[in-house]
Amino acid sequence: MTTAPAPTSATAVAEPTTRTGWLPRILLANLVVEVLIVVTGGLVRLTGSGLGCPTWPECVPGSYTPVPHQAEGWHRYIEFGNRTLTSVVSIAAIASVYAVWRWAARRRDLLVPAIGVLAGVGVQAVLGGITVRTGLNPVTVAAHFLVSMCLVAASAYLVFRAPEPAGPRALTVHPLVERLGWATCAVAAVVLLLGTVVTGSGPHSGDADEPARFGFDPRTISWLHADAVMLFVGLVVAVWIASRLTASTARPGRAWAAVFAVTIAQGVVGYTQYLTGLPWVVVLVHMLLATLLVVALTRAMVALRSSAPR
Incomplete structure (x- = not known):
């Protein structure tokens, strides 16, 4: 009767290395979408589309999406596109928390900022609604951008710190x-x-x-x-x-x-x-x-x- 050969050290580490290879990819994707939503948010402001969807969380009363013959014209598509990207950012933030928990659960230096990014995305959603409902008050608009910069910094920290040892x-x-x-x-x-x-x-x-x-x-x-x-x-x-x-x-x-x-x-x-x-x-x-x-x-x-x- 034969027995299977004992796994070599290379074989033993291959599977964990393959699995944890998803961690840097997910964290990088999270950083990319955080940068992208800043750019699209800037496009909203610079094209005068901040009230392309004049209410929140609906785009217009009775509809979460733009409607034909809306008074805001093409501005509604730019603003709605930015709102839609918020969903992508949320998914990326959730994926980052899961990835860190799944493959680096003992690394508090990664788990805390990952959870912070996810919480910050929620804050941004609420702050965006306040910004629309206050008629684009410059204080809330500025706060919206500055919070985004904090989320970019935290996301970048995750990307650059994850490949390094804990502690x-x-x-x-x-x-x-x-x-x-x-x-x-x-x-x-x-x-x-x-x-x-x-x-x-x-x-x-x-x-x-x-x-x-x-x-x-x-x-x-x-x-x-x-x-x-x-x-x-x-x-x-x-x-x-x-x-x-x-x-x-x-x-x-x-x-x-x-x-x-x-x-x-x-x-x-x-x-x-x-x-x-x-x-x-x-x-x-x-x-x-x-x-x-x-x-x-x-x-x-x-x-x-x-x-x-x-």
Whole structure:
């Protein structure tokens, strides 16, 4: 009587590796749709389609979808498309929580942000309804965008942290560099906040017929935003140089070089939109780059620590 051969070590790890291979794919898909809904949300605002569906949760009274001969015209399709994408984002967030629970159940560093993203999607849905029902109040519109940036950051953290071991990781740079990195993140938050005020004070405030604005002088707010960006650029350069000088590997330096590259591209687009009268296509690119900057900044902060356990 023969017996089956004992599995080799390679065979033993093949199945778990195959199964957990779904985890990074699901987390990456979640990040992609989080970025995409920011872009489509920007398209809604920049085309004046914020009230393309004038009520919530219905599109129009008595219907959850646009209806023929609706007064909002083509704007209804853009707004409804953004609402529809919310369902895709919700599915991706649920899938991320399941994937982390299924294949990394003991990793609290992944489970907590995954649950946070799912909760944030629910908050965004409610906040979107409040935004519509308040006639696109610029405060709620700004909050809607800023919460999206938080969800992008959390989703990016999941993508970049998941391949690494659980538990504490050693710093690969001088401790002051990490502190400077956190200060850079804080200034980035201020830059994003001022960016929402700039948009809420300009022509692209959400509705084509009855725009709701903060009432600030657009030129003054724009220059204040630009000053904050200059401070941010200086901090990015400082962290980049410090990483190259103190890091035990090349990983932090490359990550912060990417942050610098996205920042410069963002600055070029920002000045272009300002000098060309804020064409909505250029403003939309500016919003996309802002989202990619959050992704790059999250990656750079993760890269300041070793990819091996302490």
